[in-house]
Amino acid sequence: MRHQNFKGVTLRDRSAKSGLKAVFAALALLTVTLAAPTDAAQAQNVAALPTMGHPIGDIGAAKPIQGWVKFCENFPGECAVNVAEPSVVNITPQIWKTIVSVNQRVNATVKPITDADHWGVVDHWGFPNDGQGDCEDFQLLKRRMLVDGGLPRRAMRMTVVIDELGEGHAVLMLRTNQGDYVLDNKTSSILPWEKTGYVFIKRESQSAETWVSLGGITSPTIGSPTTTANR
Numbered sequence: 001m002r003h004q005n006f007k008g009v010t011l012r013d014r015s016a017k018s019g020l021k022a023v024f025a026a027l028a029l030l031t032v033t034l035a036a037p038t039d040a041a042q043a044q045n046v047a048a049l050p051t052m053g054h055p056i057g058d059i060g061a062a063k064p065i066q067g068w069v070k071f072c073e074n075f076p077g078e079c080a081v082n083v084a085e086p087s088v089v090n091i092t093p094q095i096w097k098t099i100v101s102v103n104q105r106v107n108a109t110v111k112p113i114t115d116a117d118h119w120g121v122v123d124h125w126g127f128p129n130d131g132q133g134d135c136e137d138f139q140l141l142k143r144r145m146l147v148d149g150g151l152p153r154r155a156m157r158m159t160v161v162i163d164e165l166g167e168g169h170a171v172l173m174l175r176t177n178q179g180d181y182v183l184d185n186k187t188s189s190i191l192p193w194e195k196t197g198y199v200f201i202k203r204e205s206q207s208a209e210t211w212v213s214l215g216g217i218t219s220p221t222i223g224s225p226t227t228t229a230n231r
Contacts, residue, residue: 049091049092049093049096049178050091050096050178050181050190050192051192052178052179053178053179053180053181053192053193053194053195054179054180054192054193054194055175055179055180056173056180056193056194056200056214056217057214058202058203058205058212058213058214058215059212059213059214059215060212060213061210061211061212061213062201062202062210062211062212062213063211064210064211065123065125065160065211066123067123067124067125067136068125068158068204068211070125071125071126071140072209074126078140078143078144078153079204079209080209081153081154081204081205081206081207081208081209082153082154083154083206083207085152085153085154085155086152086154086155087152087154087155087175087206088155088175088176088177089151089152089155089156089174089175089176089177090176090177091176091177091178095151098146098149098151099146099151099174099183099190100190102142102145102146102149103142103183103190104188106138106141106142106145106185107138107185107188109131110128110131110132110133110137110138110141110185111131111132111133112132112133112134112135112138112185113132113133113134114134115134118132118133118134125137125140126140127140127141127144128141134170135169135170135171135184135185135186136158136170138185139158139170139171139172139183139184139185140158142172142183143156143158143172154206155174155175155176155206156172156173156174156175157172157173157175157203157204157205157206158170158171158172158173158203158204159171159172159173159182159200159201159202159203159204159214160201160202160203161196161198161199161200161201162198162199162201162216163186163198164197164198168201169186169198171183171184171196171198172184173193173203174190175206179192179193180192180193181193182196182198184196193219194219194220195219196219197219198218198219199216199217199218199219200214200215200216200217200218200219201213201214201216202214
């Protein structure tokens with residue numbers, strides 16, 4: 001997802017990826033991740049738990065992204081909302097360790113590539129089955145792995161932001177009892193939303209298979225994350 005002049009909040013259609021070959025060996029990768037987190041993940045675990053953040057509220061309905069709509073047609077279970085699931089993750093040291101580990105491992109393993117270079121289209125949502133993907137593909141794989149690890153899908157919402165280049169970017173928002181955190185392929189750390197420097201446009205709803213507006217709220221702190229991808 002890379003869009004110029006995104007402040008008009010207009011996203012183009014994507015063609016959907018066909019089939020799921022192996023989800024980049026997600027289950028095997030998850031097993032390794034839980035057993036042996038990376039050094040970078042261990043570094044973020046020094047404090048055991050993340051710094052307390054704040055939740056970000058929505059302000060009503062938003063139009064779903066067409067690439068997401070097509071993705072949901074191919075993978076309906078990835079988009080279904082089970083309102084019986086918890087809406088937040090209760091963070092413990094072990095759960096945080098797992099989240100950090102999955103984030104680090106996917107970022108380090110998947111090769112970033114734009115949809116235009118990869119598929120010949122502007123916008124395309126799917127899994128990085130061939131080891132390559134755009135920003136949303138990173139986040140979709142992370143969510144699938146974390147769901148397989150026992151976290152509630154409902155608490156992990158795909159989110160559209162404007163990044164430091166003023167372009168559209170997809171991240172995974174993790175809603176927790178300590179605030180909302182962002183899993184991103186552009187940074188080596190999991191940050192509270194308010195420390196990302198992004199402008200938050202909209203995210204998947206937690207109550208229905210649709211999207212909600214975040215009102216273009218700007219996080220007050222612009223940091224200098226360690227870049228692991230430029231897409």
